[in-house]
Amino acid sequence: MDMTKTKKEIRSLVLNRHVDRLERNLDKMEILNRRFSWIRFAVVMVGGIGTFLSFYFGPLWFGRIFLILSIAAFAITVYYHRRLDRSILRFQIALRQTRQQVARMNLDWNHIPPSAVSHKDPAHPFETDLDLTGERSVHQLINSAISQGGAQRLADWLLERRVERKSALERQALVKELKPMFGFRNRLGLNSVLVSENPDERWDGKNVLTWLEAHTNEVSMLPILILLSVLSLINIVLFLLNALELLPPFWIATFILYAGIYYFKYKDYKNLFGEAYYLANALNKFRAVLVYLERYSYRPGSRLAKLCQPFWDTKQKPSKLLNRIGLIASASSLQRNQIIWFFLNMFMPWDLFFGYQLAMFKRGLKSLLPVWLDTWYQLEALNSLGNFGYLNPDAVFPMITSESDISDSPVFKSKDLGHPLIPDDRRVCNDFSLNTLDEIVIITGSNMAGKSTFLRTLGVNLALAFSGGVVVATEFQTRPVRLFTCINVIDSLNDGISYFYAEVQRLKALLNELEKHDTLPLFFLIDEIFRGTNNREREIGSRAFVNALTGKDGVGVISTHDLELIHLEDNISGILNYHFREDVEDGRMVFDYRLRRGPCPTTNALKIMRMEGLPVEFGQ
Numbered sequence: 001m002d003m004t005k006t007k008k009e010i011r012s013l014v015l016n017r018h019v020d021r022l023e024r025n026l027d028k029m030e031i032l033n034r035r036f037s038w039i040r041f042a043v044v045m046v047g048g049i050g051t052f053l054s055f056y057f058g059p060l061w062f063g064r065i066f067l068i069l070s071i072a073a074f075a076i077t078v079y080y081h082r083r084l085d086r087s088i089l090r091f092q093i094a095l096r097q098t099r100q101q102v103a104r105m106n107l108d109w110n111h112i113p114p115s116a117v118s119h120k121d122p123a124h125p126f127e128t129d130l131d132l133t134g135e136r137s138v139h140q141l142i143n144s145a146i147s148q149g150g151a152q153r154l155a156d157w158l159l160e161r162r163v164e165r166k167s168a169l170e171r172q173a174l175v176k177e178l179k180p181m182f183g184f185r186n187r188l189g190l191n192s193v194l195v196s197e198n199p200d201e202r203w204d205g206k207n208v209l210t211w212l213e214a215h216t217n218e219v220s221m222l223p224i225l226i227l228l229s230v231l232s233l234i235n236i237v238l239f240l241l242n243a244l245e246l247l248p249p250f251w252i253a254t255f256i257l258y259a260g261i262y263y264f265k266y267k268d269y270k271n272l273f274g275e276a277y278y279l280a281n282a283l284n285k286f287r288a289v290l291v292y293l294e295r296y297s298y299r300p301g302s303r304l305a306k307l308c309q310p311f312w313d314t315k316q317k318p319s320k321l322l323n324r325i326g327l328i329a330s331a332s333s334l335q336r337n338q339i340i341w342f343f344l345n346m347f348m349p350w351d352l353f354f355g356y357q358l359a360m361f362k363r364g365l366k367s368l369l370p371v372w373l374d375t376w377y378q379l380e381a382l383n384s385l386g387n388f389g390y391l392n393p394d395a396v397f398p399m400i401t402s403e404s405d406i407s408d409s410p411v412f413k414s415k416d417l418g419h420p421l422i423p424d425d426r427r428v429c430n431d432f433s434l435n436t437l438d439e440i441v442i443i444t445g446s447n448m449a450g451k452s453t454f455l456r457t458l459g460v461n462l463a464l465a466f467s468g469g470v471v472v473a474t475e476f477q478t479r480p481v482r483l484f485t486c487i488n489v490i491d492s493l494n495d496g497i498s499y500f501y502a503e504v505q506r507l508k509a510l511l512n513e514l515e516k517h518d519t520l521p522l523f524f525l526i527d528e529i530f531r532g533t534n535n536r537e538r539e540i541g542s543r544a545f546v547n548a549l550t551g552k553d554g555v556g557v558i559s560t561h562d563l564e565l566i567h568l569e570d571n572i573s574g575i576l577n578y579h580f581r582e583d584v585e586d587g588r589m590v591f592d593y594r595l596r597r598g599p600c601p602t603t604n605a606l607k608i609m610r611m612e613g614l615p616v617e618f619g620q
Contacts, residue, residue, distance in 0.1 A: 007393035008105065008424065015102050022095040029088050036081040043074045093193045097144075097186065104141060105391050107423050115140040116151035125161055125513065129487035129525070130459045131421065132158045138420060138460055142388045142469070144185075146192035148204040149373060150380025157381060157467040162520060165400050165480045171382065171468025172397055174303050178386030179470075181304075184296070185383045185390075191288035192380065205373040208282045212366050224265055225356050228349040231258040236347065262349060276358050279365075280329035283322055289376060290318035307379065310371045316364060318372070328358050385469035392420070395470035398461075399477040410435045411555050412523070415475040419457040420464070428593035429473070430454065434555045437521055438574035440546065443559045444566060444600035445580035450593040451559035452487060454580075455525040458557060459485055462523065481523040481555075484510050488527075503530065507545060514552045522554035529560060539564050550574060566599035 005013070047070025055063035103111035117133045126132070133139045133155055145151040157171065178185060231254055238251035283290075294312050298305035311318060331354045334341045344350045389395060401409045416429040428450070434441065445451050461471040462483055489503045507529070514522045529542040539562055546565065549556065550572055558565075569575045579600035583590045 008391075011391065011393055012102065012105050015098060015105070019095065019098050019102065022091060022098060026088065026091050026095060029084060029091065033081075033084055033088060036077070036084060040074070040077050040081060043070070043077050047071070047074060089194075090190060093190050094186070097189055097193075100144075101387075101391060104388075107141070107421070109136050109140075112140060113143075116143060116145070116148060117155040123509075124159060126459055126463070126483045126485040126525075127159050129485040130456055130463060132460070132463060136421070138463070141420065142384050144189060144384045144387050145377075145380035146189060147377060147380055149206075149377035150384075153377045154381040154384050154467075158463050160466060162482055162518075163466040163480060165402060168400055168466045168468060168480070171385070172400075174307065174382050175385045175389060175468045175470075176397060177302060177304050178382055179389040181386070182390060185387055188289070188292060188379070188383065191292045194285075194288045205286075205369075208279075209370060209373070211278065211282075212362060212369065221265070221352065221356050221359065224261065225349060225352050228258060228262060228265075228352060231261070232348045259346075262345070262352070265352060276325065276329040276332045276354070279358075279362070280325045283325055287318075287322055290322065290372065293376070293379075294318050307375060307382075310368075310375050316368055321361070321365065321368070324357075325361055328354050328361060332358070382468070385467060389470040392470060392472065394474075395472050396474060396476060398465035398471050398473075400465065401477060401479050409477065409479070411437060411439070411479050411481075411521070413475070413477045414461070414471075414473050416473050417457055417461060417476070418472040419453060419460060420472050421460075422453075427472075430457075430593075430595040432458070432595060436574070437553060437555055438551065439555050439576060440549060440574055441557045441576045441578055442546075442565055442568065443557060443578045443580070443595070444561070444563060445559075446582045446589075446591075446600070447561075448589070449580035449582055449591050449600075450595075451580060452527050453593075454595060455485070455487055455527055455557060455559055459483060459487075459525050480520050482513070482518065482520050483523050483525075484513050485525045486510055486527065487525060500530070511545075511548060514549065514554050518553070522552070522556075524549070524554060524556035526556065526558045529558065529562075535562075538562065543568065546575070547572065563599065569599075 047067075051063060051067045051070055054066040100112060102108070115134055115137055117139055118135070120128050120134055122128060131137045139151075139155050139158060143151050143154050145154060235251050235255050235258055238247060238249075238254060241247040242249045242251055290311065293308050294317055296308070296312075298308065298312070305312075332351070334344060335351070341350075389397075411434045413433040415431045417432060418427045418429040443451050443454065457472075461473065461476065462478065462481070464471050465476065465478060466480075486503070486506045489506050507526075510524055510526070514524065529545055530538040542560065542562060542565055546558065546568055566577050569577050576597075577599045578595055578597060580591070580593065580595060581600060583592075
């Protein structure tokens with residue numbers, strides 16, 4: 001293997017080779033699948049013709065034996081053909097998932113599954129500005145969850161407004177365990193896909209929980225069941241004694257009593273089969289995930305074992321409960337055969353007995369299923385973050401400082417910080433730090449120099465850090481902070497809100513958040529203050545707003561075109577100037593996207609106008 005390749009290139013090469021192996025195996029299985037179709041046809045033809053000839057020319061016993069052997073041969077062929085079909089399905093799922101892995105590494109959006117969380121809240125402190133959800137977002141890139149609940153859990157972590165250090169570090173520790181567990185993550189993902197009949201749809205456990213809540217009857221039927229069981233036994237004994245002519249037909253009286261009570265209660269259980277079938281069908285889709293998590297060999301003492309404890313360390317293991325609901329569904333299916341059902345229930349309270357079993361099952365499941373689903377959703381979200389770390393081996397886990405470290409540590413410090421949504425060959429990384437809570441960085445620079453992208457880079461990596469995942473950097477350290485951004489302000493024609501007024505509302509919300517009394521400081525990111533008004537009012541408003549931000553419990557970064565704001569560093573303690581610059585080479589603008597200390601020495605608006613042929617003179 002070429003040692004000059006980066007870790008990510010080597011990992012991509014391994015995944016592509018895995019894709020090739022899966023494709024070759026699938027081709028072989030497809031050939032075998034076509035052969036099985038011919039074999040089934042041949043078995044039917046040979047069995048049919050052979051059976052006919054055996055009965056026609058041979059003795060009767062020989063024809064019967066040949067018929068039995070033909071049926072057995074066909075059944076065996078069908079059995080192995082179906083096994084092959086299931087193997088083909090699993091290989092197809094594995095191939096698709098591995099191709100998606102490669103697509104995530106290469107930011108090939110056309111082959112990354114669409115985002116499972118598309119709704120955006122304009123009032124959220126940072127969701128819209130940082131492209132955390134929606135199409136071509138951080139969530140779409142990272143999310144490998146199959147369930148809707150798992151995808152939503154990941155989005156909730158990325159969008160968490162106030163993250164405590166303990167929660168972030170607990171998630172981070174689990175992600176560290178899961179990151180190298182390639183086999184576990186892939187097999188869980190494969191079993192999760194099998195939950196849904198349509199692999200392109202995400203399974204939502206809310207439907208089962210809602211149904212369970214509506215169909216759980218808390219009224220005890222045990223006394224009635226005991227009474228009917230006793231009456232049933234008495235009926236049988238009296239009937240037998242009457243048949244032996246030892247007693248008169250007393251059983252008629254007890255039977256009438258039995259039938260009357262049964263008829264009175266039966267209306268509550270006439271839908272027994274429908275309910276049992278629904279539950280069995282819904283849980284059987286979930287079976288592959290439940291049984292896999294129950295039987296997986298967890299490393300003793302690992303955080304993963306503790307997280308998955310509800311599946312394996314309990315008397316009510318998923319496999320036992322799944323077998324139980326399968327038995328109840330099979331027994332209740334007699335409701336579909338009216339003749340057998342009538343005579344069976346005439347002698348014993350069959351439906352009431354299994355209705356009672358179903359009621360007890362639903363009552364127990366009502367407390368277990370939410371825990372199972374919550375654990376699965378959490379595990380899927382953690383797997384997504386672990387998978388993101390696996391696909392980006394050069395990314396690092398952030399250091400989130402504790403209260404005891406705060407006095408000796410900077411508020412924020414990073415090296416080689418980059419944006420995960422920019423391809424590796426175009427990504428430019430920068431070092432950046434904020435040492436104390438009174439610091440506000442003003443970034444100046446030309447159009448297209450990289451100011452807005454840098455703000456998003458800071459915000460996205462902070463969101464990733466607090467979610468528990470890796471960050472695109474070689475070093476990353478931060479205090480626990482609240483994040484607030486004002487980057488991509490959107491006006492609303494429907495509400496009659498102009499861009500400028502929407503911006504004013506957003507900045508006011510930021511200021512209100514900064515003035516809140518909270519144990520966590522605010523980390524704010526602002527792109528172009530008051531860009532929706534004229535130069536003079538923008539300058540006055542910007543100066544006043546920056547003054548209002550100082551002296552508060554927070555730090556922040558502000559990008560601007562207004563070079564007048566660079567003079568605030570001379571007058572206000574804690575204001576620092578940084579800039580991005582550009583050069584003109586061969587008649588075109590060239591940007592290196594490197595962040596530098598100090599104010600920007602150049603501007604490029606007039607240069608761009610002139611280069612594009614507009615009638616602008618520099619002396620004007």
